[in-house]
Amino acid sequence: MRFRSRLLVDLNQLANNHQLIQELIPNKEILFMVKADGYGHGMIPIVRFAALELGIKQFGCATLGEALTLREELPDLDTEIYVFSDVQVELKDCTDFYLHRRIIPVLSNFHDLEFILDHKDFRHFPLCLKFNTGMNRLGLDYESSEQVITKILKSGRREIFHLMTHYASSSKSMEEDAQNLLQKSRFENLIKEIQAAGIKITATSTANTGAISQQSGTLDTHLRPGLMMYGPTSLAPELRPQSLWRGKLISQLETYIIKVFPIKKGECIGYGATQVQSDGVIAIIALGYGDGFSTRFMGARLNHQGHEGVVTGRVNMDMAHVHFPMSALKDLKVGDKFIVWGHDPGPFYRLSEETKTLTYELFCQLTSRVPRVHRTSP
Numbered sequence: 001m002r003f004r005s006r007l008l009v010d011l012n013q014l015a016n017n018h019q020l021i022q023e024l025i026p027n028k029e030i031l032f033m034v035k036a037d038g039y040g041h042g043m044i045p046i047v048r049f050a051a052l053e054l055g056i057k058q059f060g061c062a063t064l065g066e067a068l069t070l071r072e073e074l075p076d077l078d079t080e081i082y083v084f085s086d087v088q089v090e091l092k093d094c095t096d097f098y099l100h101r102r103i104i105p106v107l108s109n110f111h112d113l114e115f116i117l118d119h120k121d122f123r124h125f126p127l128c129l130k131f132n133t134g135m136n137r138l139g140l141d142y143e144s145s146e147q148v149i150t151k152i153l154k155s156g157r158r159e160i161f162h163l164m165t166h167y168a169s170s171s172k173s174m175e176e177d178a179q180n181l182l183q184k185s186r187f188e189n190l191i192k193e194i195q196a197a198g199i200k201i202t203a204t205s206t207a208n209t210g211a212i213s214q215q216s217g218t219l220d221t222h223l224r225p226g227l228m229m230y231g232p233t234s235l236a237p238e239l240r241p242q243s244l245w246r247g248k249l250i251s252q253l254e255t256y257i258i259k260v261f262p263i264k265k266g267e268c269i270g271y272g273a274t275q276v277q278s279d280g281v282i283a284i285i286a287l288g289y290g291d292g293f294s295t296r297f298m299g300a301r302l303n304h305q306g307h308e309g310v311v312t313g314r315v316n317m318d319m320a321h322v323h324f325p326m327s328a329l330k331d332l333k334v335g336d337k338f339i340v341w342g343h344d345p346g347p348f349y350r351l352s353e354e355t356k357t358l359t360y361e362l363f364c365q366l367t368s369r370v371p372r373v374h375r376t377s378p
């Protein structure tokens with residue numbers, strides 16, 4: 001069967017991005033975030049390649065379900081898997097999974113911490129704690145550090161295996177943004193306080209894509225990149241020009257042109273009978289909201305062989321119309337491959353801005369109708 005549209009994933013580019021992160025901040029362990037099906041790129045082949053070819057040993061999922069899928073599909077991999085948000089430590093089945101499947105819950109509230117510390121089966125289990133230093137999402141409350149320390153000491157433990165926090169604004173300057181400075185200093189204080197209480201901290205991590213792109217995270221043992229491993233940085237547009245990040249997208253979203261026809265100003269197109277604003281040529285591409293090519297793409301610019309088109313009229317479930325100037329006619333052929341995004345991050349950022357869709361979301365919203373095809377060849 002031939003798929004009309006697909007997400008081609010170049011695993012060599014994943015290797016390049018990994019290498020670039022290591023050059024940006026050398027000598028750090030990578031905890032690679034692969035939640036939401038590897039940010040939409042296909043978690044299993046991504047993790048298999050990252051573990052076997054890149055030597056990455058730690059992976060981050062959001063849910064216990066994702067972690068179990070990894071363990072089940074890749075049973076022989078010698079890796080740590082962390083669950084960050086939907087941990088459910090108290091449920092009987094889940095407790096068994098954590099205890100017997102080498103999956104580590106990131107403890108983000110006092111209740112879960114107590115449960116683990118009071119449960120005799122967990123007495124040798126590594127403690128991984130995430131503190132809320134100002135993001136105000138998940139995380140043990142920074143203000144309650146004393147209570148946490150007391151609880152750990154009472155349980156007879158003297159070690160935290162991995163201590164984390166997460167930045168709310170790493171897309172902004174890590175050196176100047178007040179929120180980032182506050183979170184950084186709180187985390188540093190936390191480390192001092194915990195160590196002063198006689199508790200060893202084996203590993204720490206704070207930096208995700210935005211922070212790593214600015215070489216923040218040098219004091220930690222680990223980095224926690226997600227987005228940048230797949231190519232883009234999350235830095236705000238105004239910070240991108242000075243950014244040190246040189247990664248490229250590991251994916252290319254491609255489809256085909258299924259019809260081409262000239263159209264005159266004022267003629268209508270598609271559902272809702274949208275009138276086109278100028279003479280030109282319409283290319284119908286085989287992607288619609290059923291594929292994750294959302295109605296927010298209406299008005300976005302897409303390039304084909306050097307010609308700039310605009311997604312025009314209502315995006316359908318299975319197709320979309322792209323309006324090109326008449327001069328593009330010679331280069332628009334039925335059956336032509338049509339690339340929505342390629343490895344160059346520039347047009348991808350533009351698409352994100354024009355569709356008001358986060359770069360993360362552009363990847364994650366692709367549906368299962370778009371096969372992910374993984375390649376390692378040049």
Ligand SMILES: Cc1ncc(COP(=O)(O)O)c(C=O)c1O
Binds near residue numbers: 084
């Ligand atoms: C706790 C935590 N760490 C790291 C990351 C990776 O972030 P990014 O994809 O921006 O690198 C995420 C992603 O949301 C996260 O929730």
